[in-house]
Amino acid sequence: xxTDAAARAGYxxxxxxxxxxxxxxxERVRAVLDPGTFRELLxxxxxxxxxxxxxxxxxxxxxxGVVLARGTLDGKxxxxxxxxxxxxxxxxxxxxxxxxxxxxxLALDDCAQGRLILPVLLFETGGVRLQEANLGLAAxxxxxxxxxxxxxxxxxxxxxxxxxxxxxxMSLAAALCTHLIVTPQARLGMNGPEVIEQExxxxxxxxxxxxLIWSLIGGEQRxxxxxxxxxxxxxxxxxxxxxxxxxxTAPASAPARSMQVERYVELLRTLDPNQPLDGESLRRLxxxxxxx
Amino acid sequence: xEKIRYDYSAQHIVKQRVHVGVVGSGDLEVLLEPSPDxxxxxxxxxxxxGFEATWKNVLDRFFARFQGAVSIEINDFGATPGTVMxxxxxxxxxxxx
Numbered sequence: 001x002x003t004d005a006a007a008r009a010g011y012x013x014x015x016x017x018x019x020x021x022x023x024x025x026x027e028r029v030r031a032v033l034d035p036g037t038f039r040e041l042l043x044x045x046x047x048x049x050x051x052x053x054x055x056x057x058x059x060x061x062x063x064x065g066v067v068l069a070r071g072t073l074d075g076k077x078x079x080x081x082x083x084x085x086x087x088x089x090x091x092x093x094x095x096x097x098x099x100x101x102x103x104x105x106l107a108l109d110d111c112a113q114g115r116l117i118l119p120v121l122l123f124e125t126g127g128v129r130l131q132e133a134n135l136g137l138a139a140x141x142x143x144x145x146x147x148x149x150x151x152x153x154x155x156x157x158x159x160x161x162x163x164x165x166x167x168x169x170m171s172l173a174a175a176l177c178t179h180l181i182v183t184p185q186a187r188l189g190m191n192g193p194e195v196i197e198q199e200x201x202x203x204x205x206x207x208x209x210x211x212l213i214w215s216l217i218g219g220e221q222r223x224x225x226x227x228x229x230x231x232x233x234x235x236x237x238x239x240x241x242x243x244x245x246x247x248x249t250a251p252a253s254a255p256a257r258s259m260q261v262e263r264y265v266e267l268l269r270t271l272d273p274n275q276p277l278d279g280e281s282l283r284r285l286x287x288x289x290x291x292x
Numbered sequence: 293x294e295k296i297r298y299d300y301s302a303q304h305i306v307k308q309r310v311h312v313g314v315v316g317s318g319d320l321e322v323l324l325e326p327s328p329d330x331x332x333x334x335x336x337x338x339x340x341x342g343f344e345a346t347w348k349n350v351l352d353r354f355f356a357r358f359q360g361a362v363s364i365e366i367n368d369f370g371a372t373p374g375t376v377m378x379x380x381x382x383x384x385x386x387x388x389x
Contacts, residue, residue, distance in 0.1 A: 024314060043311070044321070044323055045309060045311065045323060045325065054293065057293045057339075058293070058339065059315055059337050059338065059339045059367050059368060059369055060315070060337075060367065061314065061315040061321055061367055062311070062321060062365070062367065084314060086316030086319065087314055087316055088315075
């Protein structure tokens with residue numbers, strides 16, 4: 001009987017859970033901000049979109065796939081940027097990248113003048129938009145610089161929910177965040193599996209082997225090896241709560257991951273390139289929180 | 293890529309604007325705004341060439357019932373007529389919200 005009751009409670013929790021992954025970028029931003037505070041910046045009706053895609057025969061989306069919004073988190077002013085993965089794989093073009101970089105730079109100006117803005121990035125991106133090449137890469141570099149400048153004043157909180165994940169130059173942006181939240185469905189990596197298979201061959205990596213891919217770059221693995229701070233179920237309310245908690249608890253004094261150069265050099269020294277390494281062995285070597 | 297324009301007569305004024313959808317595979321984005329001149333104007337940007345007659349059928353059918361004076365921009369990434377109709381209905385529903 002107790003088992004039945006527990007199972008029923010489990011089903012109920014599952015059914016009542018609001019999936020964050022199934023939301024589009026705009027819905028995700030609304031789900032994280034305090035209710036009723038969403039105010040979009042450069043929304044679709046401003047039609048700041050890619051000038052490059054139509055020249056290449058591709059229909060452009062009116063917001064270039066990035067939703068920027070001001071609002072509040074527990075009453076404190078916040079800025080959220082979310083990437084729409086269904087549009088061009090969440091890729092960063094000149095405009096979408098500049099929207100994020102520009103918003104972070106404005107938040108930086110405010111923070112520098114003592115008006116704290118809590119910055120949140122909802123990643124869902126394959127990285128640079130190949131059709132816009134260097135313009136997208138330049139914007140990604142500006143995003144990196146803005147995150148590093150901003151995190152001296154305020155934690156920068158990132159979320160990778162899935163199902164696209166976060167790749168390329170934007171994986172570096174995620175790694176630069178003060179606090180990174182992932183789900184088990186998330187993936188975080190420099191090169192996507194298809195790119196690795198294409199470049200190094202199917203013997204190196206079979207891009208159709210989902211279990212293998214998630215064992216290497218999936219949310220659970222990234223959390224277990226210390227590259228992500230929170231591992232959460234796909235639950236919009238839990239993610240919204242974790243974002244708030246990150247701002248109230250992120251230690252301002254602890255050095256960011258990207259500043260811990262010696263520690264990561266030591267960790268890299270524990271690897272032997274001649275020995276095959278799988279996700280499980282890396283977890284044993286780089287267990288979360290283990291000292292170098 | 294094709295750009296197609298249509299105009300329709302309209303019965304009443306619309307004051308809101310509504311945005312629905314995404315320019316994703318098999319989907320489309322609809323931007324609906326008040327019309328500047330009391331008539332309805334539709335601009336379709338579509339990634340699939342050669343379906344002008346199908347677009348006209350779908351839009352004729354939608355505007356036979358929907359009488360608001362609106363300017364609509366559609367950014368289409370290969371949606372089927374059924375999906376187009378659903379997105380238009382969703383945008384119209386957004387006006388009542």
